[in-house]
Amino acid sequence: MVDVSNxxxxxxxxxVEESALxxxxxxxxxxxxxLPRIQKSDPALxxxxxxGDVIQITRDSRTTDEAVIYRLVVE
Numbered sequence: 759m760v761d762v763s764n765x766x767x768x769x770x771x772x773x774v775e776e777s778a779l780x781x782x783x784x785x786x787x788x789x790x791x792x793l794p795r796i797q798k799s800d801p802a803l804x805x806x807x808x809x810g811d812v813i814q815i816t817r818d819s820r821t822t823d824e825a826v827i828y829r830l831v832v833e
């Protein structure tokens with residue numbers, strides 16, 4: 759089976775620590791459930807990701823060098 763999380767076109771996915779998550783949610787003035795969702799079955803997720811975790815996805819961007827987005831892991 760191919761591990762798609764290591765493919766060069768898949769952006770970096772990392773689990774956000776709870777301490778850092780509070781800062782992110784405060785910066786955007788949102789709650790965890792306001793975040794867009796990502797399925798637990800998504801093959802790009804790190805193996806340590808659990809339902810309820812927040813994932814930081816870092817993508818290349820033509821305008822800002824990199825774009826950071828956040829997703830809530832759901833069943």
